[in-house]
Amino acid sequence: MSKAEKLAEANDAVDHGVHTDPAALQELSDAASAEPTEVGADGAVAGYRAGRTLRLGVELRRQLKRRRTQLVLGLVALLPFILVIAFEIGEANPNRRSGGFVDLATASAPNFVVLALFVSGTFLLPMIVALFFGDTIASEASWSSLKYLLAIPVPRHRVLRQKAIVSALLSAIALVLLPLVSLLVGVVWYGAGDAISPTGDAVTFADSLLALGMAIVYIVIQLAWVAGLALLLSVLTDAPLGAVGGAVLVAIVSQILDQITALEDLRNYLPTHYSFAWIDLISTDIDWSNMASGALSSVLFGTVFGLLAARRFATKDITS
Incomplete structure (x- = not known):
């Protein structure tokens, strides 16, 4: 078998997930380098295409x-049912028209979705994003397959980019799955009524669905800082647990600091300060300023962390 054919076999191995097996990757890498390189007219090794x-x-x-991944998605889909059971065991009043988000949760399906997002926004949602992004590069390193993956070779920037995109897709799936299942469960148990805000505003079911859709988009954007930080720690x-735990720990510390009123305006610079700005959408008079600030802050944090991750990974000495 020529070196070009061995390189093509190595490419196919990566495509089909063999790179989780370090021994298989090492064998392919050694085989590909055992013969003289066949160089094409463009200067590239014949049979090798980075895009493949x-x-x-x-x-x-x-x-x-x-x-x-299956456990995380399963937990997200199960959470709305756990909440329903909790309300069934307790003494929830479906006709309540005032109170906080917990009190209003059984008023309608949109209110139930708001509660699901509210109770999971402090810890669960940041943890899910941190899990998917923190496990990207660190898991390959922990399996001792990263150096063989790069030796095939897969360009470093492509490894980081492809894994980050997949992590973003998985995070988005989880963040959309929770409100979607919550809405279906809420319609069955509590009906498709108006969304009632703690201030007493009533938003029609159709308008509340639009508001919830925008809330989900905002939550995805707002958690970009967690994604960037977890990716940096993964590099x-x-x-993997260190990367995931580090990102979650920073999120928790930021939330604690945000509760200290003595910090005054300094809290505005914390990445979690605008985490729940989407709540303003459940109102007849929407204030967009907090959501705009939250989205801008998160995108800036996420971009900085992402650039640092790319720079570090490009120059990192890979030993595992």
Whole structure:
């Protein structure tokens, strides 16, 4: 078998998820380098195309087959049913028209969705995003397959980009799945009524669906800072739990600091300060200023963290 054929076999191995097996990758890498290089007219090794390595669809399917991903998506889909059981055991009043988000949760399906997003926004949603992004590079390093993946070779920028895109898709799936299941469960149990805000405003079911859609988009954008930080930590460490835990810890500390009123305007610069700005959408008079500030802040944080991750990964000495 020529070197070109061995390189093509290595590319196909990456495409089909063999890069989770370090021994197989090492064998392919050694075989590909055992013969003289066949160089094409354009100066590239014959049979090798960087664009064929680590294809997006293949990587996405591989991640969807992982037990970690299945458990996370299963938990997200199960949460609305747990909340319904909690309200059924308790003494919820479906006719309540005033109170906080918990009190109004059983007033209608949109209110139930608002509660699901509200109770999960402090810890669960940031943890899910941190899990998917923190596990990108660190997991390959912990499996000792990263160096063989790069030796095939898959360009470093492509490894980071493809894995980040897949992590973003998985995060988006989880963030959309929660309100979608909550809405279906809410319609069955509490009906398709108006959304009632704590201030007493009533938003029609149709308008509330539009508001919830915009709220989901905002939550996805607002959690971009968690994604960028987890990706950076994933590049800096070979321990996936360290990357995930580090990002979650920063989110928790930021939320704690945001509760300290003595910090006054300094709290506006915390990445979690505008986490729940989407609540303003459940109103007849929407204030867009907090959501605009939150989206801008998160995008800036996420961009900085992402650029730092790309720079660090491009120069990192890969030993595992």
